[in-house]
Amino acid sequence: MEAQPVGQWLDELASKASTPGGGAGAAMNAAVGAALVSMVCNLTIGKPKYAEHEATMTEALAKAEDLRARALGLAADDAAAFDAVVAAYKLPKATDEEKQARTAAIQAALVGAAEVPLRTAALAAEVIDVAASILEGANTNVISDIAVAASSAKSALESGVVNVEVNLASMSDEQLRKETEARLTEYTPATGRADALIAQVRERLAR
Template sequence: MIGSETINGYLARLAARQPTPGGGAAAALHAAQGAALVAMVARYTTGTKYEQHASLVERIAEASDGLIVEALHLADADEHAFQSVIDSYKLPSGTEELDAARSAGIQAALVQAAQVPGRLIGVAGAVVDLATELFDVANANVISDVAAAADAARAAATTARVNIDINLIAIKDNAVRTRLAGETDGLADTVVAAADKLAARVRERILA
């Protein structure tokens, strides 16, 4: 599991000439880091000075912790889903029955591979939402990390969108392709716009 690897071990696997982990897992780790940054800023926004915001800050910290877990789960899920696509292309062929089974296996694996990054966009959006909630009350000494969190979530969302696209184009069933596209169309753009807006607000606050 990626969550239990050392950073060096994960990066060595990512850099190796092997199909997994790839961009999907990297995107999930972007989201995990974004959530961790939000949690860190929240935990610096505590004490007497921030007492009136204690319930908000505690909720954001706990929610961010949950998103870290979810993002790491999606990193593993993406790796497994893409490996399933690779394995499905290795299924035996040569007869009508084998060809049909292989084709069905490929299509099922592609659908699963498209669904994982779709869920990741949702996680990335949740990270940006929490960071935005925290912005107005956040400890000014770590406010730059709010922008860092937003940018990490942005990277997760845009990478996930590309991974959805590359799987969708290989799905032959138009109805399935349309359904999957409809579930995520516009979501990544929404996350990007929110992340960009938040990062700009952070810079304005820093430079004011």
Template sequence: MVDTRFIDELASAAPVPGGGGASAYAGALAAALASMVGNLTVGKKTYAEVEGEVKSHLEELEGLRARLVELIDEDARAFEPLAAAYRMPKGTPEELAAKQSAIQQALVGATEVPLEIMRTAAHVVDHADYLAHFGSRMARSDAGVSAAFARAAVDGASLNVFINAASMDDADKACLVREEALSLAKTTRGRCDELFDFVVKEVS
């Protein structure tokens, strides 16, 4: 039976998990699908020449998958202080100043975690691309699905970066994180679309 606890929590009115955690989850699924292609390649005589390289990709994917699973919880933990800061009182100038300071401090973590999700999911594409070209042809469609999930992970996490950066008082910091997010999203989107199109042509 499929464990739906994460999905059920995501569907609830609880503030976490949210889009960031869902993006990390999508990235973990992308890594798992790429790993499946690799595991269906290893041990097959047809692919003996690339077995060593495939095993190397599998090792890297295992680490990426584990990191993305960690980032699901890290995203929730990063949001908690931000949510708490928004609930702080603001009835006096002192309370308002304390609230604003807490919000600005919390925004740093709430922005950095989705950026890390983007960076990590983008690396998954390196391995999915190799396995789509050199891995088991019978599992090539799964490499395409991996690309689709990796794109969703990066695009989804970018929205969390943008919304949190928009509330930052530090304009230079906000600009830096927005620029990195935009660059990661654009590059990854292009690579994933190219890989997806390759798979479509190969399996059609």
């Protein structure tokens, strides 16, 4: 993912191939959000006017870079997880034994396919929180990019939720479904925090 040209990746996303798909797109949105946080930090660090916020910006930059790398990894993981689901559905089902093995493989693959967007949602929530942490001390010339970072991360989170839900719908393990849904609810409140951050930025820009 890291070495692949953006245009080539978008061509693959637009093609008839099943991967990359929406899950990978969600992770890439999270990566964009994290990259924008890094940009704001880089354009603030070292400027005397914002010296009192240097430590906050430096810490946020390190977090954002880590999140961006992890998001790229999730984009690749999502494609692999979906391919595993497709492969499981293609397993033979001529005998009862094959049917049982196929069903077990499908369920295992669905668990993996739900786990990746769940991690994407968690990561996107982190991006939103890191973006919020830099608003107070950010270079005022680029605070609009904090709002764009929050918007991108919010999109990633909401997309992650949808991709978790679509896999949950086919999972037969009720207990695992409930546990996954409970984990998901830990991250969804971050969408409200993103909206609040965007509103704060827009209010400042209107002054």
